Amino acid sequence: MALLLRATTWGLCPWRGYSSKGAQGALSKGFVEALKAVVGPSSVSTAAVIREQHGRDESVHRCQPPDAVVWPQNVYQVCRLAALCYCQGVPIIPFGTGTGLEGGVCAVQGGVCINLTHMDRILELNLEDFSVVVEPGVTRKALNTHLRDSGLWFPVDPGADASLCGMAATGASGTNAVRYGTMRDNVLNLEVVLPNGQLLHTAGPGRHFRIQEECSWLQPHGALCGLRGDTGPHHSHHPAPAPCEATVAATCAFPSVQAAVDSTVHILQAAVPVARIEFLDDVTMDACNRHSKLNCSVAPTLFLEFHGSKQALAEQLQRAEEITRHNGASHFSWAKEPEERSRLWAARHNVWYAVLALRPGCKGYSTDVCVPISRLPEILVQTKEDLKASGLTGAIVGHVGDGNFHCILVVDPEDPEELHRVEAFAQHLGRRALALHGTCTGEHGIGLGKRQLLQEEVGAVGVETMRQLKAMLDPRGLMNPGKVL
Template identity: 50%
Template sequence: MGAVTAVTDELMDALKALLGERLSTSAAVREQHGKDVSFHEGHPPDAVAFAETTEEVAEIVRLCAAHKTPIVPFGTGTSLEGHISALKGGVCIDLGRMNSIIEVNGEDLDCRVQAGVTRKQLNEYLRDTGLFFPIDPGADASLGGMAATRASGTNAVRYGTMRENVLGLTVVTADGRIIRTGGRARKSSAGYDLTRLFVGSEGTLGVITEVQLRLHGIPEAISAAVCPFETLEGAVNTVILTIQSGIPVARIELLDEVQMGACSEYSDLGYPALPTLFFEFHGTEAGVKEQAERVAELASEFGGRDFQWATQQEDRTRLWQARHDAYWAAKALKPGSGGWATDVCVPISRLAECIMETKRDIEESGLLAPLVGHVGDGNFHLVYLLAEGDEEEYRRASAHNDRMVMRAIAMGGTCTGEHGVGYGKIPFLQAEHGEAVALMRQIKQALDPDGIMNPGKVLPA
């Protein structure tokens, strides 16, 4: 791939002619668009272009391609592995103004939205239709960004990830072409599956500007429950047996004793600082009751205490908001600290082994790193709480993260269940995928020969 170049005066003049005041070189705007919410260092772009249509995105890309200038797509900036950092400068394309819901096809349970629509915006729009979009990564991320990072979240154990819920895309390629992938049909055998190629590509193959999504009916009954355990191993074994028993739970979230204590304090929940599972059950009244009773029986076998139920909407909202605020609750345990969030995912049968080894390693390393996870999928997260400027503590955390990731890969798992690669997880890609990385390079070379699309992400240099 050819060497990319910085923004030239000629390119800047062409972009200003196209966008007018919607092109910004303000230091504050550039800084905001070069740093996500992760621990990884930010790098500002040279300019930020606020696009409003797919055609405008295509023209911006064509102009940048002619000058071999890097392009970094931007949704809401909530990614966790440095995805939006402009490592080689260039132009950030902010898609936030492309926030129209184009169509909702209620009878077919699908919709089409512009990439800047957020998940909360879509669900608010759907509120009176009896439908909802279930993918919930916690942050109110843009749906284009969620597709680009193959996001998932608390509901994935029942409803899947963005991979399963994206039916089609509109994408601007690295040479400025506008293509449509997939469609509204629930299945197709026509040609290569380009939709899945772009889902999870993290802006390295093209800019997603529209997303066709699968919708789901709002369940007749929803109930949530909180169950503390005497031991972390008992909580994890409850999860494993629940999944292996085929109980169709909608959510199973694990918080270790450190994270549960932090969340209880931060969100004033009043629960004990013990390893805890958060459950949610969806279905008919009878179905929800049966699911809950079966899970309660399993939990009791592994030292689970009495379930505490949350059936009212406001109680469930408060409970899940507390779960989504886990990162900020964790940071409150060590005021002034930086929070380095990381994740791995393993086959469900290896989950207890992986978590227990990871916990022992945390204690032996002398780190403060609360653990939380979407454990119904075998996916769990840590937040290393690191003192500002403490390089020795950072080295211990980095070494622990390396061991945890390699442990997960050795168990048949992955270096990231949902955070994505960005530039934070690049070092582990070869260990996980081996020779397949070379094929990924060939795909990148074919679709982006000049290497202008979000350079420095996903693939090792």
């Protein structure tokens, strides 16, 4: 890879630059000057408005700003920043694009926010191996724009134009996960900056092989993909699957949630190689029609997409249509032209903003549970009933091909009673998923809101094991502290 750096620690310990004052610390002038010496004066800010921008994400969690924001230009600078903070006991919070939904960028103990958006180069593309080396600030859309003329693409698609480091940190899923896997399946190597400034290559420097040997099951690669930045910013290798000969998308409306989700299960059980299968309830469809100017039925709906040769597609489409019509589908509509498909999936990707538009001025709270496919109809029907009974404004949408779905709840953050009802609904949904042998988080991570559910999911021994692993990698507890554990 283009950035094969030796593991080096910079021993910068000339100041006592940080003192914790409750939840918010204070950086000394000398420490701020040390940050500027690493990245340059123009790449450090302590302005209140900048800090507030970096103390919140898209979630309902309140803003908790860092004490300073820095913009490194390369991995050498990240290492030096980490070493400097480590010596002074200053927390570090990585920042990608701020599209997270669990408060992952909130600086609950103050500290330094490392904004990685200036590290946005695509370093190396290997067409023969279907792999690419990128810096952490590259976004998924920027990568696919770069790949457009190569005949390759990067399939992990969580909706938001997130940074690849953020997607690696949360183990992102998305609309293509049913066929192409999640972020964990598509990352071949990570170059991780550890808290003391050392570099770790999780699969070995410069390596980008696909299959892990049995003898190397203790490799850190799998463990570090999905840690929400708790162990530092990442550089990633990503495989880009070859394009298919043809692509067709479709929408079909159903008389009930049960009918739509039954169709999902039956399509998967019939081994129809669907590339995307997304569920949108009636509230979501109404919001999409208004926000994205669609003209779809206001009913529980599936968005589907198929990839393959023209002959294979004909068979897939016929089988999928038979299954959905057997479950009462109507208004089955095919989108074969690129413009039609783009419009359809743009509407799906803008669901978050479409639902927020139902109550202007309010905030969104998004859940993300995942259950075995066989339990998906049960939990979705129950969740829809609970949502109606709660009196909350909310919609259901999901990557149902892998059992993952979201409730997007629109809440007035100044109304404590409504906030309490939203939190109670989310906790109940998480516990229902656990009771059905699922997980309380499909792709958003634990963050600030699901620590109790994590304890219930993996048990006290599981949490303690996680805590010990965290302490081994981050003995001073400086990497994005106050989250998860």
